[in-house]
Amino acid sequence: MxxxxxxxxxxxxxxRRLRLIPIVGYTFVALxxxxxxxxxxxxxxxxxxxxxxxxxxxxxxxxxxxxxxxRRRAELLADYLANVDVVAGPDAIYASDKxxxxxxxxxxxxxxxxxVETADHLDAEGFMDRVRRDHGGDIVVxxxxxxxxxxxxxxxxxxxxxxxxAPDEYDEVYIVTIPRPLGKVKTLRYHYPEPPVTEVSxxxxxxxxxxx
Numbered sequence: 001m002x003x004x005x006x007x008x009x010x011x012x013x014x015x016r017r018l019r020l021i022p023i024v025g026y027t028f029v030a031l032x033x034x035x036x037x038x039x040x041x042x043x044x045x046x047x048x049x050x051x052x053x054x055x056x057x058x059x060x061x062x063x064x065x066x067x068x069x070x071r072r073r074a075e076l077l078a079d080y081l082a083n084v085d086v087v088a089g090p091d092a093i094y095a096s097d098k099x100x101x102x103x104x105x106x107x108x109x110x111x112x113x114x115x116v117e118t119a120d121h122l123d124a125e126g127f128m129d130r131v132r133r134d135h136g137g138d139i140v141v142x143x144x145x146x147x148x149x150x151x152x153x154x155x156x157x158x159x160x161x162x163x164x165x166a167p168d169e170y171d172e173v174y175i176v177t178i179p180r181p182l183g184k185v186k187t188l189r190y191h192y193p194e195p196p197v198t199e200v201s202x203x204x205x206x207x208x209x210x211x212x
């Protein structure tokens with residue numbers, strides 16, 4: 001019976017290389033997956049209702065401007081949101097085609113040097129598809145109406161349990177975080193500061209309700 005032959009050094013090196021192939025492959029896959037997940041930052045969408053208008057002007061076909069309290073509230077909203085991201089702030093601002101939402105967004109847009117883009121907020125599916133498509137990984141502020149915010153959040157698969165807005169309730173902020181590519185959508189609710197009533201001039205209307 002012939003004595004077994006020992007593998008040559010060339011054979012040993014070849015076997016070691018073969019054993020390393022799956023290890024190297026797994027390493028590259030793990031590094032690629034880590035890079036992919038790190039680069040796909042979550043999308044954050046911040047929803048706020050427009051600020052105060054005068055009830056007497058807020059019929060279904062009217063497009064009233066903000067009143068004095070509403071203008072002050074818009075400035076406070078800008079204070080609240082300008083530095084919501086400690087690195088760069090929001091990346092985009094949207095309003096509806098109504099004057100009251102655009103005027104509410106204007107102070108924040110001015111501070112961040114961003115345009116106020118407009119969209120049809122009644123088309124919840126189309127609007128939110130646009131936001132997801134154009135602003136993946138961004139922070140987006142949307143100034144909308146009491147009767148559209150819930151449907152917009154629902155379209156992002158956020159909470160379905162939003163309480164209804166009271167007629168004079170303007171200080172709520174909803175933050176919807178959409179993880180990418182996996183994870184659960186989260187909906188957070190905050191309040192930003194109310195403008196002091198004493199700041200409103202006696203010459204201005206004092207009915208602060210009204211408006212969707």
